[in-house]
Amino acid sequence: MSGGLNADRPAQSSRAYVTLVTNADYVLGARALVRSLSLSGTDADIVVLHTGAVRREELTSHAALGARLVRTELLPTSDAFNQRHSRKNQHEAAPFTKGEKPHFHTPLDNFAKLRLWQLVEYDSIVFIDADALVLQNCDLLFDYPQFCAAPNVYESLSDFHRMNSGVFTAKPSAEAFEAMLAALDQPDAFWRRTDQTFLQHYFPDWHGLPVFYNMLQYVWFNMPELWDWQDIKILHFQYEKPWQVPHPKVTQLAPLIDLWKCYAGDDHVPALQDLPSPGEHV
Template identity: 70%
Template structure:
């Protein structure tokens, strides 16, 4: 497949897919893959990785049984690349609710669209590398394309926007080609990169419950929504749990501790024993 190079053949016809663009996100992806395996899934865990990831940082993912697929960045125009570079994007559309770490590279986010080229799979679920699975999510493979949870972490108005940290897809070269035709058009500016583009491309997106993509800020901003027995995926939007120092270490301490437990090789604790906001 043009733009993709897999290290090994698939072992299943379904896959969880994540994207790794540097060593920091490789660390996050390792915790994600560990958490998925702890849920008992038999689906493949695919890591799309760009040239920005040293091979040594991929070794842990190989050891965890992830299927590594080298991906090229999208072939976008110079004007598109300039407007979506970190300084330009954050200058035109700054993040005002939380902080993105210095290793966040917004232009690279668009490479996740290459998962539509993984046509060896009948169904995929994308999960950002800054997330962990809390419970089994295999039911998502039976959901249609395109399903995503709303970008809820501050108030009811958030329900009108989707978050692309978790979504369902059906790989198709035809869909990928249509995306490429719609992505890099004159004057294109996708305020939140792939997230804004996917909401545009799939205007009738199916809404998943927020528990399939529970954003960490809900912990302190909308505590009444937090319900461990219902949460399937915990997503560390904005600050990452491996950052040290962590700008919101006090506010998010229990969630950071859970991520570190999984990343360090521990088991998922009984949900009833986890602290509540």
């Protein structure tokens, strides 16, 4: 495989769901995501793109669930770029005020998402963050154009102006990857929300997916009228992660955390119609 990517086996499809794992905590998240994808009935490849910070042995259970493991590294960005986007500098320059980012959040790692454009053995890719669950089959997204993403909705209607990069569609191309890398590491460039800000800048005419393809967990308590389990395709645990202990919002998000735990283990996963609505949760 070209571009410094090293896969454990050849591709089995022209389409793939791809997630990124850069540390041990996201190993936990990715395992639940991979299981949710396998239970969705997809016939696309499920790819775990992982950096050298994660040993392949740590992903054995992911492979057992059908995931294709692809080893990569962080982007070859400049020292100045890396310094600007260190956790300390990025969080000080653009603090998170709506929720808490866990201690393992490393802003610079996020840019490694761009590596998926190097997976040229695929015609179409759907990227999903490792802190998400696929609740219903989403294979129709492979027929969507590049670049599609859902708006970053979790507090108010004003959120519709911004995209969230936790789920998006892409068409791999070596030329596109090189062009994106050149556009990313410009002198004095600072991407406030890392890959998310960059991708919205790079694809200013991004196509909007329905919010149900990237339903952010804070909608549960901020905009409960928008929450309908039957509509939700992908549930995304932005900010706090469901495996965190202690979890600062465990009371507010208990039903969502419980659902994630079902996927993370080998437990029976409840049907969507059997899950409580925000109004039923006290």
